Amino acid sequence: MGSSDLELANNFDYQKEFGKNLKILPTNDQVKELQTILRDRNTSRSDFKFYADRLIRLVIEESLNQLPFTDCKVTTPTGATYDGLKYRSGNCGVSIVRSGEAMEQGLRDCCRSIRIGKILVESDADTHEARVVYARFPENIARRQVLLMYPIMSTGNTVAQAVNVLKEHGVKEDCIILSNLFCTPLAAKTVMDSFPKMKILTSELHPVAPNHFGQKYFGTD
Amino acid sequence: MAAKINNFDPPSSASSDSDGGETQADFSEVFPDVDGEEERSGDFYNTPASPITVPYCPRPPSTGSQKSPRARRQRTTSINQSSKKTAAESVLRTQHRTIYTAGRPPWYNSAGQQVEPFVIGICGGSASGKTTVAAKIIAALDMPWVTLLSMDSFYKVLNEKQHELADNNEYNFDHPDAFDFDILLLTLQRLKEGRKVEVPIYNFVTHARETRTKTMYGANVIIFEGILAFYNPKLLSMLDMKIFVDTDADIRLARRLKRDISQRGRDLDGVIKQYTKMVQPSFNHYIAPLMAHADIIVPRGGENEVAIQLIVQHVHAQLQLRGFKIREELAHSYVGQPLPDTVHLLPTTPQIRGLHTFIRNKDTPRDEFIFYSKRLIRLVIEYTLSLMAFVEKTVETPQGVLYNGKRMATDKICGVSILRAGETMEQAVCDVYKDIRIGKILIQTNFHTGEPELFYLRLPKDIKDYKVILMDATVATGAAAMMAIRVLLDHDVPEENILIVSLLMAESGVHSIAYAFPKVQIVTSAIDPEINDKFYVLPGIGNFGDRYFGTEPSEE
Numbered sequence: 001m002g003s004s005d006l007e008l009a010n011n012f013d014y015q016k017e018f019g020k021n022l023k024i025l026p027t028n029d030q031v032k033e034l035q036t037i038l039r040d041r042n043t044s045r046s047d048f049k050f051y052a053d054r055l056i057r058l059v060i061e062e063s064l065n066q067l068p069f070t071d072c073k074v075t076t077p078t079g080a081t082y083d084g085l086k087y088r089s090g091n092c093g094v095s096i097v098r099s100g101e102a103m104e105q106g107l108r109d110c111c112r113s114i115r116i117g118k119i120l121v122e123s124d125a126d127t128h129e130a131r132v133v134y135a136r137f138p139e140n141i142a143r144r145q146v147l148l149m150y151p152i153m154s155t156g157n158t159v160a161q162a163v164n165v166l167k168e169h170g171v172k173e174d175c176i177i178l179s180n181l182f183c184t185p186l187a188a189k190t191v192m193d194s195f196p197k198m199k200i201l202t203s204e205l206h207p208v209a210p211n212h213f214g215q216k217y218f219g220t221d
Numbered sequence: 222m223a224a225k226i227n228n229f230d231p232p233s234s235a236s237s238d239s240d241g242g243e244t245q246a247d248f249s250e251v252f253p254d255v256d257g258e259e260e261r262s263g264d265f266y267n268t269p270a271s272p273i274t275v276p277y278c279p280r281p282p283s284t285g286s287q288k289s290p291r292a293r294r295q296r297t298t299s300i301n302q303s304s305k306k307t308a309a310e311s312v313l314r315t316q317h318r319t320i321y322t323a324g325r326p327p328w329y330n331s332a333g334q335q336v337e338p339f340v341i342g343i344c345g346g347s348a349s350g351k352t353t354v355a356a357k358i359i360a361a362l363d364m365p366w367v368t369l370l371s372m373d374s375f376y377k378v379l380n381e382k383q384h385e386l387a388d389n390n391e392y393n394f395d396h397p398d399a400f401d402f403d404i405l406l407l408t409l410q411r412l413k414e415g416r417k418v419e420v421p422i423y424n425f426v427t428h429a430r431e432t433r434t435k436t437m438y439g440a441n442v443i444i445f446e447g448i449l450a451f452y453n454p455k456l457l458s459m460l461d462m463k464i465f466v467d468t469d470a471d472i473r474l475a476r477r478l479k480r481d482i483s484q485r486g487r488d489l490d491g492v493i494k495q496y497t498k499m500v501q502p503s504f505n506h507y508i509a510p511l512m513a514h515a516d517i518i519v520p521r522g523g524e525n526e527v528a529i530q531l532i533v534q535h536v537h538a539q540l541q542l543r544g545f546k547i548r549e550e551l552a553h554s555y556v557g558q559p560l561p562d563t564v565h566l567l568p569t570t571p572q573i574r575g576l577h578t579f580i581r582n583k584d585t586p587r588d589e590f591i592f593y594s595k596r597l598i599r600l601v602i603e604y605t606l607s608l609m610a611f612v613e614k615t616v617e618t619p620q621g622v623l624y625n626g627k628r629m630a631t632d633k634i635c636g637v638s639i640l641r642a643g644e645t646m647e648q649a650v651c652d653v654y655k656d657i658r659i660g661k662i663l664i665q666t667n668f669h670t671g672e673p674e675l676f677y678l679r680l681p682k683d684i685k686d687y688k689v690i691l692m693d694a695t696v697a698t699g700a701a702a703m704m705a706i707r708v709l710l711d712h713d714v715p716e717e718n719i720l721i722v723s724l725l726m727a728e729s730g731v732h733s734i735a736y737a738f739p740k741v742q743i744v745t746s747a748i749d750p751e752i753n754d755k756f757y758v759l760p761g762i763g764n765f766g767d768r769y770f771g772t773e774p775s776e777e
Contacts, residue, residue: 110596
């Protein structure tokens with residue numbers, strides 16, 4: 001248990017360092033197990049996809065918690081009143097090709113008819129410089145809350161480019177929520193420094209990013 | 222104890238009553254008829270309305286030679302004169318719904334503790350009418366769940382020499398040495414504790430126990446009958462009421478003659494010789510003296526309506542004293558106390574509240590209801606898995622560094638759903654846990670009494686070794702959940718291995734479960750304060766199963 005306390009403390013430190021807009025999925029043993037399986041080099045591909053999908057679902061559910069809502073009252077079948085809440089409409093998802101697409105299904109499973117845009121960012125293998133080569137968004141994206149999906153961040157360059165494109169399309173910085181599975185402190189710092197109003201939700205901050213994610217998930221390794 | 226009982230009879234891979242790998246309550250209605258057991262095969266285990274479980278118990282060939290040895294039977298069978306009637310009465314059809322009204326009622330008190338069942342012993346000579354008396358008592362008791370255990374299941378396995386004797390009609394089946402009292406004692410003791418037992422099936426052709434066994438469960442009333450039911454002092458001490466059926470020797474002989482000649486194809490001389498040489502002396506020597514132990518002696522057997530009336534009255538009074546009345550008692554206790562430590566409430570995030578808003582709203586259309594319930598269920602199940610035990614584990618990563626992670630400490634997790642609403646949660650457990658085994662328990666509320674009743678159960682084999690995720694969509698009074706937990710305990714699942722998982726619980730239900738089973742972990746996404754007089758949670762969801770499956774009664 002000592003180590004998990006330490007982790008909590010670490011997470012707390014990260015929050016202090018990167019500001020309140022960096023959020024980490026509330027960690028528990030179960031989440032830790034999912035991360036362990038995904039990082040284990042001996043995990044089979046079918047297991048990898050299965051557990052990745054589970055972790056994605058948890059991250060997506062938690063990302064949706066960041067969306068704005070209003071209070072409302074409903075009547076239950078027993079005739080009593082329940083004080084609930086209602087999400088505002090006008091949200092959309094944007095996935096960064098290719099690994100971000102792995103998270104689309106998780107979003108679909110939670111929001112059946114949500115609009116999903118795509119961005120293709122290519123990064124130079126040597127310089128790690130990223131440039132956008134394709135982008136297709138839903139109409140009126142400027143007025144929407146955007147759930148940006150990208151599972152692995154090691155430098156943060158790709159995401160930074162994607163956010164730039166979104167901003168060019170009129171999306172407000174504080175309307176962007178990045179859903180992410182694994183993030184390095186370096187990437188978190190890069191992105192938070194450039195876009196302080198954007199929210200990032202990740203499941204883990206760790207100096208080593210599991211860069212094999214896309215290849216193993218899609219089976220192209 | 223279970224292991225000990227199972228020892229003598231290793232499970233077979235062949236078709237068996239325990240059904241190769243799973244245990245099941247067999248709800249066959251069975252009454253071995255006095256005048257020879259007319260065989261009817263029947264696989265009624267999922268017929269909801271059949272009240273009595275009895276082991277397979279053919280009569281021993283105590284007289285004469287058997288010209289046509291009977292093939293072994295596949296299932297608990299025999300006739301039940303009231304089977305049609307019971308089936309019809311136990312189903313109530315209103316305009317749009319079918320309600321079953323006969324299952325196993327609670328066999329524990331409101332604190333979840335086992336209440337000692339009432340054990341009736343019936344002793345008497347061969348063909349004296351013990352089974353008829355038992356059947357009449359069961360019918361008159363009007364109890365939905367009675368267990369009838371017959372001594373005939375406990376004949377000893379014969380060795381070769383004894384087998385030969387038996388073939389020549391020289392083995393005395395009426396002698397105390399013919400019975401295996403050790404196993405009989407263990408079995409009855411376990412039944413008395415409300416546990417599951419495997420009753421041996423004795424094959425009278427091979428004079429050995431079959432590899433199959435018959436699964437029986439304890440009940441509020443257990444009837445034990447046999448020619449030497451009062452012979453063993455330890456056995457005698459377990460009986461709450463002792464009945465001796467005293468029928469004239471000539472009537473008994475006449476019944477035997479009729480049975481053995483007309484139904485077993487034996488000749489008159491053989492039957493009479495056997496009777497005079499073995500049956501009658503054994504009766505005089507061993508059985509008749511047992512009459513001294515009886516509380517009640519019933520002359521003329523089953524025809525004696527007055528005696529049966531008296532017996533039934535006494536049993537009813539005793540059962541009331543022991544207190545079998547659950548639900549109402551549960552609904553009104555523990556109001557306003559702090560929540561117990563075993564309760565794990567999901568952190569109430571905006572998403573959880575948003576999902577609750579959808580599924581609680583009475584105007585939510587069904588497809589949305591199903592969709593949002595599923596999302597909520599998934600979160601609840603994920604949270605449940607996080608409560609399991611984990612161990613530290615370091616793994617190698619493709620990046621070449623080691624990663625200090627965790628893995629679940631056990632891979633033995635199974636799900637058990639409480640039908641019908643709990644079934645809606647099965648998909649989610651399967652989605653988060655690969656190849657998980659799923660058991661099912663059907664518990665319905667009795668339309669008249671408001672009490673939960675157990676109708677059907679099917680659990681993974683060796684469930685005692687598993688962590689069990691017990692699922693029900695809502696918990697109001699906790700009566701059904703407690704019955705399900707009790708079933709698991711009766712199957713030797715340790716209390717601390719059980720997690721009861723639900724979308725919504727009422728506060729009083731949480732307290733009742735936690736009080737009765739302090740080691741059971743309770744997981745839910747919301748706890749509501751009240752229960753109305755129909756035992757629905759307030760503000761609640763309404764009838765979750767009806768809304769999910771679309772079976773709600775149409776509006777007037």
